[in-house]
Amino acid sequence: MSAPLLQLNDFSVAYREVQALHSVDLEVRDGEIVTVIGPNGAGKTTLLCAAMGLLPSSGKVHLSGEHIVRPSVEAMVARGVGLVPERRELFGEMSVHDNLLLGGFVRWRRGQRDQKARMEEVFDIFPRLRERHAQMASTLSGGERQMLAIGRALMARPRLLMLDEPSLGLAPLIVREVLQVVSSLRRHGVSVLLVEQNARAALQVADRAYVLEMGAVALTGAARELLNDRRIIDTYLGMGNAKAAATAV
Numbered sequence: 001m002s003a004p005l006l007q008l009n010d011f012s013v014a015y016r017e018v019q020a021l022h023s024v025d026l027e028v029r030d031g032e033i034v035t036v037i038g039p040n041g042a043g044k045t046t047l048l049c050a051a052m053g054l055l056p057s058s059g060k061v062h063l064s065g066e067h068i069v070r071p072s073v074e075a076m077v078a079r080g081v082g083l084v085p086e087r088r089e090l091f092g093e094m095s096v097h098d099n100l101l102l103g104g105f106v107r108w109r110r111g112q113r114d115q116k117a118r119m120e121e122v123f124d125i126f127p128r129l130r131e132r133h134a135q136m137a138s139t140l141s142g143g144e145r146q147m148l149a150i151g152r153a154l155m156a157r158p159r160l161l162m163l164d165e166p167s168l169g170l171a172p173l174i175v176r177e178v179l180q181v182v183s184s185l186r187r188h189g190v191s192v193l194l195v196e197q198n199a200r201a202a203l204q205v206a207d208r209a210y211v212l213e214m215g216a217v218a219l220t221g222a223a224r225e226l227l228n229d230r231r232i233i234d235t236y237l238g239m240g241n242a243k244a245a246a247t248a249v
């Protein structure tokens, strides 16, 4: 079997005296949608930021079997990893088109034709962005902004996309729409590491899941199985029963 796309071993992060992640082992294989769920403050955002090289960490990071000795944003981007942060961080006074172009900046050497082709692919994934290509990002709806943030990250042609709470602040129907697109990304050769507070929605689109509690992996397994796990139902899925939880998005 080939090496996982992303493999974290004994991965730990501290903010001065606060130990935010304790010896996490996690992997994402080619073509997988993997979700990390857990309560507020469990360390989910920290995990993504540190895996992206935005925060210092200890432990081992491998990408497709290559040991990344000192993870940095440059090293991760160069190896095909992208991050869509929780705040989306769009340029509000720029159009959808120009926000997308900025996302393709890391590939600028390949020229305009490559950018155009890539933008067409993003528009095929998010037809709404094609319709709104000339509109200012600040005037988009919440769901459209999230699509633009993901689309912008896709412009760099990542192999692995890390998404921090894409459902944040969105109405349930829009969450469904956005996560459906996320789950379709594997058809475009993109694997996903998805951090979510919306455990039910995340487990419905993911292949596998990790439950993070107080900075450590409390449970891991196939997403379908976790949807039916009594501890997950009681703690993260609210009232609904297992059958309702297992209904596909």
Ligand SMILES: Nc1ncnc2c1ncn2[C@@H]1O[C@H](COP(=O)(O)OP(=O)(O)OP(=O)(O)O)[C@@H](O)[C@H]1O
Pocket (backbone or CB within 6 Å): 015, 018, 020, 038, 039, 040, 041, 042, 043, 044, 045, 046, 047, 197
């Ligand atoms: N810059 C920082 N300085 C000190 N402590 C921090 C910092 N950022 C996060 N923490 C702490 O690290 C722990 C993990 O935070 P993190 O934001 O990663 O959790 P989370 O699971 O993403 O939470 P949420 O779902 O609320 O976004 C928390 O105890 C938090 O208070």
